[in-house]
Amino acid sequence: MKHRVSVILPTYNRAHLIGETIQSLLEQTLVPDEILVIDDGSSDNTPAVLARYQGLRVVRTENKGKASALNLALTLVTGDLVWIVDDDDLLLPHACKALSAPLENEPGLDFCAGRHLDFEIDEDTGQKTTRPPGYMRDSSPEQIFPDLLEGCHVFQPGLMVRKCIYDAAGPFNTSLVRSQDYEMILRIARYHRGMQLSEVVFLHREHSGRRGSATDGFAATENAERWAAFNRRIFLPLLDDLADEELLAAKDLEKLPPALRRRAARVKRGCVLARQRMWPEAIAAWQEAAAMNSTPLAELEREMLARSPNSALGAPELLADVDVRRGLVALSRMTSPGPEMAATLRQASRWHVRAAVRAGDWRRAAQGVRFLLAR
Known part of the structure; x- marks a missing residue:
């Protein structure tokens, strides 16, 4: 029996970007069975943008941050396979099919990861330019976790996971405003078997907009410092345990x-x-x-x-x-x-x-x- 694919799309104040993301989901060659949008208390025009699209399941909550939105979504989705997508990235048309096929065909496989390219839009000309990501490894199944320790090369929009594996891993860490997705894939890859595809399945947007939640937002220029600070909280206890x-x-x-x-x-x-x-x-x-x-x-x-x-x-x-x-x-x-x-x-x-x-x-x-x- 074919597995159902559920997309989780958390969003906060991305009315100017999320429409492109949704459109890229709706244009998949294998359309997901469910697209659940968690509007994490947006104060911009996000609700109106979401209302333009048919087939979305939208849940609006008080702003508590991305990790809380994801934890709520994981209690609501109905699919066997979960695909978490960021509200500013673009999914390539074959992404859903490419990520789900190995999980359909190999019962012993717990997650499937694709690759990505970074992109940005020139604000003056509107021209899109792409480039390779800052860190990428060609990881065999047994090497995914050791490679992840050196840097995150498995991003959520390029990752499909069996719902039962998310259930086994436990909730996202709500104390992390940044790197909550990195901490989760480390948890999953440490104990579960996955594979990395050679294909690029999404475009990761680089932009100057603010990140974080309403109470703990930060500028794009602070990205690396925030990552380093939160990764320290993740890695010191993890390395002690390994x-x-x-x-x-x-x-x-x-x-x-x-x-x-x-x-x-x-x-x-x-x-x-x-x-x-x-x-x-x-x-x-x-x-x-x-x-x-x-x-x-x-x-x-x-x-x-x-x-x-x-x-x-x-x-x-x-x-x-x-x-x-x-x-x-x-x-x-x-x-x-x-x-x-x-x-x-x-x-x-x-x-x-x-x-x-x-x-x-x-x-x-x-x-x-x-x-x-x-x-």
């Missing part, structure tokens, strides 16, 4: 001799912390790793260290924080493989200095030079 075997995919562990696996897991922990902009904690993890085993770095460990400075959230603390610089110097003065680890991190950080020079940010460029030369 076993070494969860940090690395099985195929990566198999590449390593048993004596190096514990150290590699500690290197990965530092990589995750760094990419989530927790550099002091990352340096401490790498110092612990260096003290575990004096063997030169394995290729996998060098790759993880080289990725560490290149987060989509940026890395302002890396060059500017004196304690981070001192920690890296201490790492370089340890016995092997400490110097090799520090050299790999410095090499991978050079692009930050070049970027500062290109931007004419001479203060930051000078910080970067001090960072690279510190010994």
